Amino acid sequence: MTSRPGVNIVPIHGKTPTIHESAFVAPGCTIVGDVTIGAESSIWYNCVLRADVSRIVIGERTNVQDGSVLHCDPPRPGDPEGSPLLIGDDVLIGHMVMVHGCVIEDRGFVGLGAIAMNKAVIGSDAMLAAGAMLTEGKVMGERELWGGRPARKMRDLDDAAVAGMRMGVVHYAENAKHHSAAVNEALD
Template sequence: MSAHRPGVRIIPIHGRTPKIHDSAFVAPGCVLIGEVEIGADSSVWYNCVLRADVSRIVIGQRTNVQDGSVLHCDPERPGDPEGSPLIIGDDALIGHMAMVHGCTIEDRGFVGLGAIAMNKAVIGTDAMLAAGAMLTEGKVMGARELWGGRPARKMRDLDDAAIAGMRAGVAHYVENGKAHAAALDGAPEG
């Protein structure tokens, strides 16, 4: 795992330094702080903040965090010895300007544009939190469910076409991350 990325602020704190898999793409303008781990072929897009100063943020493989998103976590507290780390599985999609805080996004989970997921919430496998939705603390979305609204509530189950669309999005972001990394390698400084 590598921690050097041009144009990316890598900030160790409390003895913890972000770990980025060599195949992951992290765009310039991002800030990664503390105990952040980013898996193989994942991508974190322009101007995202991943702040793991009080707990940890773990991002699996082939997951993408799109432009302007904010990821954070919460520390342990009395009666809550584990706190609220942010755990994101493999092949997940997190839309532009999402706020994801101390929750769990299972493999192939989807967070829509501008959505919010709060502490101890769970976005299930192949589930989708709609654009602009707010998944409040402790709410659990089942597999293949679509939730929307503020606060978010189950709207319906997702069909096979929706699941296929999300998987195509994952593949697109893996390839697009490679293209952006190559473009940045050839871009002039300044």
């Protein structure tokens, strides 16, 4: 793992973040402990990823937008696995999101300011609406839209909504390349 300009990378408990060389991590981010970030993923300005008590795994081409907070929970009596944060490939995580010890399957979407709590699951091609709170242990099925506080299923997503989310993944992967170049240019 190489250093990243303006990014706070903090090893703890013998674990150092692993960031794929093609991933973009914006200045102002803090990445702590047992974090893995996959190829072509992007972590945008002022995000905190803190894996000090369990692990955070982020797949490929996933984006975590500005100001989001990612954390996990340790093993406990009766829960030897704890609540790692496991995020798949091609996931969109909006601005100011908090995801904590949950699972986001491939192509899942978490809207602006939403919260997903321990052991919750956001299914493939599913969307947690902006501002929603997915409480502990709730499971969203594939292609479902959930919203509200607490979040409940609102409807199934149609092909157009799913296509729109996939376009968002492509946009952020491309935009990350531009930001990476701009950050590097600003340092020269």
